[in-house]
Amino acid sequence: MDKFIIFLGMALATYLTRYTMIAALGQEMPSLLQHWLRYVPVALLAALIVPAALAPQGCLEIGLRAWAVLAGSLVAWRTRNVLWTILGGLAVFWLFRILGI
Amino acid sequence: MNDKDFKQGILATTALSPGVVAFGLLYGVMARQVGFSPWEAWAMSLIVHAGSAQFTILSMWAAVGTLPIILTTLVVNLRHLLMGASVAPYLRGLHPLWKALLALWMSDESYALAIAEYRQGRGSHWYFLGANVGIYLAWSTSGLLGALLGAAIPDPGRYGLDMVFPLGFLGLLTAFLQDRTGAAVALAAGGLALLGALLLPGQGTVVVAGMLGSGMGLLLERVMGRK
Numbered sequence: 001m002d003k004f005i006i007f008l009g010m011a012l013a014t015y016l017t018r019y020t021m022i023a024a025l026g027q028e029m030p031s032l033l034q035h036w037l038r039y040v041p042v043a044l045l046a047a048l049i050v051p052a053a054l055a056p057q058g059c060l061e062i063g064l065r066a067w068a069v070l071a072g073s074l075v076a077w078r079t080r081n082v083l084w085t086i087l088g089g090l091a092v093f094w095l096f097r098i099l100g101i
Numbered sequence: 102m103n104d105k106d107f108k109q110g111i112l113a114t115t116a117l118s119p120g121v122v123a124f125g126l127l128y129g130v131m132a133r134q135v136g137f138s139p140w141e142a143w144a145m146s147l148i149v150h151a152g153s154a155q156f157t158i159l160s161m162w163a164a165v166g167t168l169p170i171i172l173t174t175l176v177v178n179l180r181h182l183l184m185g186a187s188v189a190p191y192l193r194g195l196h197p198l199w200k201a202l203l204a205l206w207m208s209d210e211s212y213a214l215a216i217a218e219y220r221q222g223r224g225s226h227w228y229f230l231g232a233n234v235g236i237y238l239a240w241s242t243s244g245l246l247g248a249l250l251g252a253a254i255p256d257p258g259r260y261g262l263d264m265v266f267p268l269g270f271l272g273l274l275t276a277f278l279q280d281r282t283g284a285a286v287a288l289a290a291g292g293l294a295l296l297g298a299l300l301l302p303g304q305g306t307v308v309v310a311g312m313l314g315s316g317m318g319l320l321l322e323r324v325m326g327r328k
Binding site: 002004008035041048064075088 | 119183185187204216297302
């Protein structure tokens with residue numbers, strides 16, 4: 001039973017982070033803020049990708065994951081398609097793993 | 102109002118769900134190792150629905166008490182503040198209950214899908230809801246499955262399945278890269294996040310990198326006097 005109380009606490013903390021800005025920014029926003037927010041998705045996505053590619057264990061590592069992301073970047077740039085990007089990146093991951101690179 | 106958008110939102114998540122499922126299976130397996138029953142592992146996913154927070158909490162479960170667990174969840178999820186802020190303009194005018202509902206299951210993946218649609222002028226709250234629901238189902242079901250299968254699943258990282266998320270995000274990133282400023286922002290934020298991952302523990306650095314990177318975009322825009 002203890003666990004469920006902790007889960008509820010975690011859910012509340014999570015909901016707080018998800019709801020606060022959506023609720024607070026309901027009104028007309030200053031244009032400076034609007035312009036800033038335009039760059040948020042790019043920045044967040046890049047901030048999630050780069051460490052996963054170059055430091056999967058918390059230390060710098062040019063390995064399979066870096067090559068997979070490099071290949072994925074090329075596919076993403078050419079096709080602009082999410083599924084092809086994933087498949088292209090994974091294909092290189094598996095290929096390089098089999099080849100022992 | 103528009104169940105077609107809702108269905109499209111759910112369908113869009115199928116491109117990302119292999120990654121969610123791999124991650125969810127791993128979570129279930131880990132939860133068992135920490136001493137959760139399959140039902141407890143499932144309940145955590147159903148109630149909390151925040152993958153990186155759940156993983157972080159599992160890794161410290163035995164060592165700390167309730168309050169640190171809740172505070173850690175808060176910190177790991179701070180990036181949702183930024184996501185909420187950037188999606189808020191598109192939700193203006195919606196009924197407050199709709200906003201509350203969309204916030205409930207907003208995940209990294211469903212947010213990325215939804216805002217990509219909004220930016221291209223096609224988004225809708227029904228699509229957003231569909232994406233939320235699709236990811237929610239994939240995450241909670243695979244968590245239960247992983248917990249039931251226990252240790253039978255080999256390390257998903259061996260097959261690079263942990264890379265499905267970053268690669269999917271990469272595919273989405275191109276939708277936002279329309280000019281040099283955007284590219285500069287991506288490089289700056291990615292570099293900062295890498296630096297953070299190398300130098301600091303935890304996941305807080307994604308938020309800082311996101312804020313500084315996007316702030317730099319604004320600065321560049323002002324300095325160069327164009328979009």
